[in-house]
Amino acid sequence: MEKKIKLFIVDDHKMFLEGIQSILIDTQFIDVIATAKDGKEALKLLNNFLPDIIITDIDMPNLDGIELTKLVKKQSDNIKIIAVSSHSEGEVISKAIKAGINGYILKNTGKTELLKAIKQVYKGENYYTEEVKKNLNDSLFNPTKAKNQIVKISSREKEVLKLISEEMNTQEIAEELFISPNTVEVHRKNLMRKIGTKNMVGLVKYAIQQGIIK
Amino acid sequence: MEKKIKLFIVDDHKMFLEGIQSILIDTQFIDVIATAKDGKEALKLLNNFLPDIIITDIDMPNLDGIELTKLVKKQSDNIKIIAVSSHSEGEVISKAIKAGINGYILKNTGKTELLKAIKQVYKGENYYTEEVKKNLNDSLFNPTKAKNQIVKISSREKEVLKLISEEMNTQEIAEELFISPNTVEVHRKNLMRKIGTKNMVGLVKYAIQQGIIK
DNA sequence: TATAAAATACCTGAAATCCGTTACTTTTTT
DNA sequence: AAAAAAGTAACGGATTTCAGGTATTTTATA
Structure with missing residues (x-):
């Protein structure tokens, strides 16, 4: 046995x-x-x-x-x-x-x-x-997705991500955070790069998955 | 027995x-x-x-x-x-x-x-x-949720919503479903009207909430 | 105290979305 | 058979996002 x-x-x-x-x-x-x-x-x-x-x-x-x-x-x-x-x-x-x-x-x-x-x-x-x-x-073999491993989302980025997920647009987020719309765009772009997506849909899915909202 | x-x-x-x-x-x-x-x-x-x-x-x-x-x-x-x-x-x-x-x-x-x-x-x-x-x-008993029961998302709309939530854009969805990009836009707009949102973020949140994706 | 990371801001041009409206065809329901 | 709903398609124009830079200041941290 x-x-x-x-x-x-x-x-x-x-x-x-x-x-x-x-x-x-x-x-x-x-x-x-x-x-x-x-x-x-x-x-x-x-x-x-x-x-x-x-x-x-x-x-x-x-x-x-x-x-x-x-x-x-x-x-x-x-x-x-x-x-x-x-x-x-x-x-x-x-x-x-x-x-x-x-x-x-x-x-x-x-x-x-x-x-x-x-x-x-x-x-x-x-x-x-x-x-x-x-x-x-x-x-x-798809470089756009393979890289998003070690990336860390900063706290400001997380804030922006949260507001994006609350259906705010760039202008509204800028007003909410008292920063320039340009800056909001930078944060959004960095988020997309880090998370590995090319649009808002990918961002909000990530936010929900990670429990950042909802 | x-x-x-x-x-x-x-x-x-x-x-x-x-x-x-x-x-x-x-x-x-x-x-x-x-x-x-x-x-x-x-x-x-x-x-x-x-x-x-x-x-x-x-x-x-x-x-x-x-x-x-x-x-x-x-x-x-x-x-x-x-x-x-x-x-x-x-x-x-x-x-x-x-x-x-x-x-x-x-x-x-x-x-x-x-x-x-x-x-x-x-x-x-x-x-x-x-x-x-x-x-x-x-x-x-939650009126914010109870109201969006009345609207009925059609099966075609559901298909489009699913593809939107998979990060496809209008053009890609049109090719996937063999319909005109214009039609995809109509479906998207109707979805937004029915669900009560003004952008893709609201759509994908709804899709996840309803278990249509993920 | 260097220096790295984070946050800020601006610019241009392309692409995609959003909004309103009209209209025809097919399918389903009454 | 008539009416309603669903699916299809188009147009114009406004708004927003997306992609690609550069650049300065503030804040951690090695």
Whole structure:
């Protein structure tokens, strides 16, 4: 009898958590030792559990899968991490890989692929779903999107972004902040450059995603 | 031996589908007779299967859970429908209920609640999770939100809105939909009038709020 | 105290949006 | 069959954003 693979699963949807557990429990070589509903809870529980592999969602409240990966990997590379996400965008995947993730599969793939990923990652290799590899390449060869990794949005830029997201135009923002419309435009342009978008739509999506507004 | 409840499950995430199936297979009184990856496939399969209850996601490509509900309910009220969604916004819930949905639970609730909902709906009652009921009331009594229920965004407008939210400009959308840029502008202007905003920022915020994208 | 980063401001020209209005065709509903 | 709604298309002009600079001052921070 070989040793079972110890799994730790993290997802904010309890139903998904229970579902994936129910799938894995049927296999002989896997043991789900713990679960958590977000990255923060996961970190806390990792003081008491030492899994071989963490399976984590990307989108989560409190601490998302990418941040969780960074923090776990900072402490130890022995714990392998597989992302199970509905995001197939190159940028998200790229961030996850930079954070040190060992596997990335999509929620629209089935359990066969999940088991394959678990086995392969357990052996020390990385595993990325075909679609993931494809989209990653796309974004790597698309310079407009590949660069927006380390950029930091300044506090003034954040203010401007917030007002943009409140449907104000340049003139109105300038009046609100007592600065020249030219300056507002500079901030907006820098935001677009940093975030990697070419219009307001990309900005407001980013603002909502980052919780800067709403 | 009583008759088993025949379920049909619809979700675009195969893993969720398999997970929920795996959960339900352990119960004695439930039989998962079929599954589908979106509303369109579900409708097609419903010619061959007659479930007691359909369990469906809301966000799906091709045909979403709300549209599916409308179409199914148009044919027969014998088939009960339960939404299992990550959306807890009052507007989405309100739409689902207007479409005739019999139950609405959130993905962050567990299997206990799912089984409870299935049993209750099977008996002919409706079942809505506590948080769902709360948010529904909030949006009903919040006049700023309650008013934008009356306006109806057409399906073509919704398409355009989706593409706008994907950071496409007028020209690109026109090419994507094989229509004149003028027409795209008309749709955009009508969207702005209906939604009550004067720019793209308002549109994309609405799209995200309503779960039309992301 | 250098120097880097952030915030300020201006300019030009191109591209896209926004606004109002009209009008025809197709589809759906009554 | 009539009416309403949805989808299509066009025009002119005002406004705004977008893309590309340059340049000065203020504020952190190494």
